[in-house]
Amino acid sequence: MEHIISIMVSCMVILFTGIVYGAEVDKDTGLLIAEHWETVRNNCTECHSAKLVTAQRGDRKTWTDIIRWMQATQGLWDFDAETENQILQYLSSNYAPQARGRRGPIPLLLMPPNPYKDEAKK
Ligand code: HEC
Helix, strand or coil: CHHHHHHHHHHHHHHHHHHHHCCCECCCCCCECCCCHHHHHHHHCCCCCHHHHHCCCCCHHHHHHHHHHHHHHCCCCCCCHHHHHHHHHHHHHHCCCCCCCCCCCCCHHHCCCCCCCCHHHC
């Protein structure tokens, strides 16, 4: 009995933290609900699923490049400066590059001696 209660309490805690800390997502598009998300929904889901947007990560430069590419080749319309700024702000803060799984390089001090270091001089 105690066991069941402790499992139930754990479930409630998990559920509760999910509600409090879980980012809210629009159920129709899957877009994170954050400042300017509606501008993105209105401009970025006409031709393709929002999943194409949410699957992508990038800084402001990457997102700008993607938009320029669609404008140049896929018939995406031009935005006024304010709209474009809102779109880029939303995308680069909510769909920013994520930390990669790769570890950083080993410090030189910890590396074994390089057996080829004189090769280049030959
Ligand atoms: C006028 C139509 C149109 C609109 C509007 C549009 N796109 Fe696209 N987008 C495309 C097409 C076409 C593709 C290529 C689809 C494919 O490869 O299947 C694409 C591809 C993409 C990709 C994938 C790029 C890649 O490298 O694979 C992303 C990300 C994207 N769009 C984001 C956006 C964002 C953000 C917006 C709003 C600013 C937007 N799209 C609005 C037409 C559009």
